[in-house]
Amino acid sequence: MTSALPVGDAHPYLRAASAGIRHHARALTPHAEHTASPADRVHLDVLHAHLTALHHLLDQLAESTxxxxxTAGRHLATAHTRLFQAAAAVHDAFHVLPAADKTPTDTECHPERLPEGPPVLTICQRHLAAGHVIRRKTTPSDLNTPLHGHTTTCSQ
Structure with missing residues (x-):
């Protein structure tokens, strides 16, 4: 994915993160000799961390724009909401995957135990923090509404 915009050094870390994601997506593409392996909890935890970092960035961009x-600020705010929905889906998928070890673990979120909780709950801590941000700025109906009615057209 390339852009027609000039590429300077204004956002090198964001470009590097995007390149890393593209590389990872290509690496997951099944080749003739093997099929792609299914997601595991570690993979989803890292992906959730990336989504919540983007969520925070979009929040800041929407507020400053x-x-x-x-109008652009409202579109960024909508993207902020949709990104939280994506992070919520990844968080839910994390909890339905089996744990890496075969020892029985409690995989449900327990907010009352998060500061002292097991390392597996770091995804829950991160998700709860993002949830606090989104709930201050959106309504429950906004969080449950699918993206529709987008009327902006691209122009050159």
């Missing part, structure tokens, strides 16, 4: 450009 909204005053001078209200």
């Amino acid at each position: 909204r005053p001078p450009h209200p």
Whole structure:
């Protein structure tokens, strides 16, 4: 994916993260000699960390863009909401996958135990923090509404 915009050094870390994701997606593409392996909890934990970092970035961009450009700010706020929905789906998938070890573990989120909880709950801590941010800025119906009615057209 390339952009027609000039590529400078303004956002090198974001470009590097995007390149890393593209590389990872290519590496997961099944080749003739093997099939792609299914996601595991470690993979989903790292993906969730990436999604929540993007969630935080979009929150900041929406807040700073909204005053001078209200329409663009609203679109970024919508993307912020949809990204939280994606992170929520990854969080849910994490909890339905079996644990890596065969010892019985409690895989449900228990907010009352998070600060002292087992390492597996770091995804829950991260998700709860992102949930607090999104719930201050959106309504429950916004969180449950699928993306529709997008009318912006691309222009050159």
